[in-house]
Amino acid sequence: MIQINDVTKYYRDVKVIEHFSLEVSDHTSLVVLGPSGCGKTTLLRLIAGLEIPDEGEIYINGSLVSCPGWVLPPHRRSIGFVFQTSALWPHMTVSQNIRFGLHSGNDGRVQEMLTRTGLMELANRYPSQISGGQARRVALARALAPEPEYLLLDEPLTNLDPDLKQEMLTLIKETVANTGGSLIYVTHDAGEANHISERIIEIKIYRDE
Amino acid sequence: MSIPYRYQHRSPGSYLHIFGLLAFTFIVFGPLLSLVVDSAGYLASEPGQVIPTERSSGLLFNSIALAFCVAAGGMILGVMIASVLWRWQSGRKHSLRWFLLVFAPIPPYVHALAWSTSMSYLSDILVRFGLPGISLQGWSGSWWVQLMALLPIAVGLSLIGFESVEVTMIEAARLVRSDIQVLLRVILPLMAPMLAASTGILFLLSLVDYSVPSLFGLNVYSLEIFAEYGATNQPSSAFLLALPELFITLAVILLARNALKDAVQNQVRSRAGTYDWPLWFTWLQRFAIIVLFLQISILVLSLVSSVGTGKDLALTISMSRSEISFTFWICIAASLICLPFALAAAHEMQRKDWRGTVWWVLVISPLAVPAPLVGIGMVSLWNRPLWYELYGTSAMPLLALLARFTPLAAIVLMTQLRRIDPLLLDAAQVFDTHPLRTWFQVRLPLMTPGLMAAAFITFALSIGELGATLITVPPGRGTLTLKIYNYLHYGASEQVAGLCLMMVAITLLAGFLAMIMLRGWSRLMPDNRRIREDTGI
Numbered sequence: 001m002i003q004i005n006d007v008t009k010y011y012r013d014v015k016v017i018e019h020f021s022l023e024v025s026d027h028t029s030l031v032v033l034g035p036s037g038c039g040k041t042t043l044l045r046l047i048a049g050l051e052i053p054d055e056g057e058i059y060i061n062g063s064l065v066s067c068p069g070w071v072l073p074p075h076r077r078s079i080g081f082v083f084q085t086s087a088l089w090p091h092m093t094v095s096q097n098i099r100f101g102l103h104s105g106n107d108g109r110v111q112e113m114l115t116r117t118g119l120m121e122l123a124n125r126y127p128s129q130i131s132g133g134q135a136r137r138v139a140l141a142r143a144l145a146p147e148p149e150y151l152l153l154d155e156p157l158t159n160l161d162p163d164l165k166q167e168m169l170t171l172i173k174e175t176v177a178n179t180g181g182s183l184i185y186v187t188h189d190a191g192e193a194n195h196i197s198e199r200i201i202e203i204k205i206y207r208d209e
Numbered sequence: 210m211s212i213p214y215r216y217q218h219r220s221p222g223s224y225l226h227i228f229g230l231l232a233f234t235f236i237v238f239g240p241l242l243s244l245v246v247d248s249a250g251y252l253a254s255e256p257g258q259v260i261p262t263e264r265s266s267g268l269l270f271n272s273i274a275l276a277f278c279v280a281a282g283g284m285i286l287g288v289m290i291a292s293v294l295w296r297w298q299s300g301r302k303h304s305l306r307w308f309l310l311v312f313a314p315i316p317p318y319v320h321a322l323a324w325s326t327s328m329s330y331l332s333d334i335l336v337r338f339g340l341p342g343i344s345l346q347g348w349s350g351s352w353w354v355q356l357m358a359l360l361p362i363a364v365g366l367s368l369i370g371f372e373s374v375e376v377t378m379i380e381a382a383r384l385v386r387s388d389i390q391v392l393l394r395v396i397l398p399l400m401a402p403m404l405a406a407s408t409g410i411l412f413l414l415s416l417v418d419y420s421v422p423s424l425f426g427l428n429v430y431s432l433e434i435f436a437e438y439g440a441t442n443q444p445s446s447a448f449l450l451a452l453p454e455l456f457i458t459l460a461v462i463l464l465a466r467n468a469l470k471d472a473v474q475n476q477v478r479s480r481a482g483t484y485d486w487p488l489w490f491t492w493l494q495r496f497a498i499i500v501l502f503l504q505i506s507i508l509v510l511s512l513v514s515s516v517g518t519g520k521d522l523a524l525t526i527s528m529s530r531s532e533i534s535f536t537f538w539i540c541i542a543a544s545l546i547c548l549p550f551a552l553a554a555a556h557e558m559q560r561k562d563w564r565g566t567v568w569w570v571l572v573i574s575p576l577a578v579p580a581p582l583v584g585i586g587m588v589s590l591w592n593r594p595l596w597y598e599l600y601g602t603s604a605m606p607l608l609a610l611l612a613r614f615t616p617l618a619a620i621v622l623m624t625q626l627r628r629i630d631p632l633l634l635d636a637a638q639v640f641d642t643h644p645l646r647t648w649f650q651v652r653l654p655l656m657t658p659g660l661m662a663a664a665f666i667t668f669a670l671s672i673g674e675l676g677a678t679l680i681t682v683p684p685g686r687g688t689l690t691l692k693i694y695n696y697l698h699y700g701a702s703e704q705v706a707g708l709c710l711m712m713v714a715i716t717l718l719a720g721f722l723a724m725i726m727l728r729g730w731s732r733l734m735p736d737n738r739r740i741r742e743d744t745g746i
Contacts, residue, residue, distance in 0.1 A: 050380050052483060073485045074383045081384050087377035091398045100394070101385025146385055
């Protein structure tokens with residue numbers, strides 16, 4: 001379970017998140033829907049340990065992972081993250097990108113993720129040699145390969161055409177259902193949120209005024 | 210419908226631009242081209258000149274080995290220090306890390322004096338306690354002092370490398386691997402082209418410097434070029450001797466050209482987080498930071514302690530009044546005169562077609578030419594009947610400074626021109642009533658911080674220039690650097706420390722003003738992408 005307790009975050013002098021609290025139970029999915037600038041990305045970055053809260057604490061499975069001045073390193077949180085841009089490492093092939101988060105000798109898992117995401121033929125290609133839609137699939141496969149307990153998706157379908165969006169939404173739903181982990185999906189697009197909403201709980205961000 | 214080229218109207222501005230380009234080409238490449246032409250004739254009469262002797266080959270090999278070790282050491286320390294400074298993202302620490310770069314233009318021979326003085330002092334203490342003394346001489350002395358002199362550049366280039374890595378690339382890796390693995394397997398490989406180019410730049414700067422090796426009793430190839438010219442008074446002979454080194458330096462700069470272009474063109478993208486380094490790495494970082502601290506503190510403290518009293522300093526300055534005044538005039542003139550020519554070249558470098566590539570190569574290539582060769586080229590070009598009125602006057606060291614530093618000013622200007630939002634210029638064209646009005650009311654104000662930064666950087670580098678000035682300065686005249694260099698050989702410690710301290714102060718002031726201009730520019734022209742990343746919006 002992820003527990004966010006009364007978290008506040010500033011960027012320079014801008015208060016991006018203010019006294020925000022949230023609980024995400026295991027094996028659940030939730031969509032955080034909100035307009036640009038409301039702090040959705042910051043929320044995911046706080047959960048992932050990429051940002052330190054200025055106030056409040058974050059707990060994962062009952063253990064404190066973030067508080068002002070201290071964070072548990074991101075790689076010890078069992079979290080998968082799909083960024084707005086694919087963020088594939090250009091000096092690694094598709095399979096190397098997916099393998100990066102795995103322990104050595106776990107080639108079976110790489111093959112499984114390549115098959116599941118339909119990337120088998122692209123395994124030895126570099127990110128510059130694949131299309132934008134394929135890159136998003138690699139990013140998803142990479143995030144899921146280490147079997148994280150929590151998968152965070154930060155507007156993963158931005159700038160994709162409608163057909164690709166549909167294909168990716170189906171893929172996300174299927175793969176997350178197969179892995180059985182929790183999902184936090186951030187978007188500003190109500191259509192995307194509704195597409196996933198059959199199986200998720202929609203939560204509104206509460207802010208003190 | 211496009212208008213055929215020959216019917217296109219050329220504005221007065223475009224003629225000025227063409228004049229600027231021609232002047233740039235003549236000032237920067239004239240000396241070298243003149244040497245090439247003269248050497249062709251000389252080579253016909255003395256064909257054996259191009260065959261390297263055993264002595265010159267050995268010397269070149271030793272010089273390359275020294276330069277390689279300086280570059281390797283510099284980059285290792287630079288990366289370690291930059292990995293700490295990279296995390297200083299806001300507040301005073303952020304300003305401080307770029308302030309370190311203002312130490313970069315301080316000439317290497319000033320570092321040589323500072324380290325010699327401090328090592329001699331330390332040696333005295335050790336001997337007093339019955340321990341063996343330390344002698345900073347020969348290869349090891351040259352290596353250490355060159356390393357210290359180039360450290361700010363190494364740190365600056367490494368920092369640019371760190372900041373050029375996309376933040377999401379790092380964060381994606383941090384989710385699954387420890388920070389040290391992320392550094393070794395993602396950050397450093399992504400920085401590799403920049404690191405290789407930076408190593409090349411340090412290698413080149415070390416290879417062409419003869420001031421430090423000559424002070425520590427080490428013969429290097431660049432010194433041999435200068436000695437050859439001094440012994441024969443034949444520019445062609447010195448040029449032919451310089452050819453092997455010139456080929457190497459040109460090859461290095463051309464190999465590094467793409468990474469350098471990326472470094473000066475790209476906006477800063479990366480943002481460091483809070484990293485969890487292993488203990489051994491943290492200790493290495495601490496060691497590197499201590500070296501950086503020593504680099505700065507030894508430089509300042511040893512000069513301050515050697516100056517003597519305030520009266521001594523005043524006397525030293527008063528005794529060197531004519532050199533100080535002459536240096537100021539030629540440096541101020543060089544930093545102002547170079548601007549229109551550098552601006553013309555910078556506009557060409559900005560082009561996205563083949564002309565942009567050609568001008569980029571043309572502008573960076575002179576950086577590979579050893580300073581004495583520029584001076585010798587100046588003699589070859591200007592010592593002709595046509596220029597007799599000019600040759601042997603104070604204009605010669607000024608022209609030498611222009612030949613050396615106009616390309617650097619062009620690079621600084623190009624980086625700043627790229628930051629001007631093209632929409633601002635498009636908007637000016639829409640409301641344009643007169644070309645001059647657009648130029649003075651829109652273009653010039655937008656370019657002003659870049660022009661001022663280029664001027665201050667040229668000034669800071671000109672103050673310490675030695676290699677070309679030594680050859681071109683007219684009889685009866687002297688610059689601050691010449692006086693210091695002569696004093697260093699004769700061992701006038703108080704005077705030389707006083708003059709070095711003054712030079713350090715002037716260089717730091719000019720560098721600091723350049724930084725203020727560049728930072729002021731950043732505030733004026735905020736990068737919207739960076740704002741979005743910083744606020745997470």
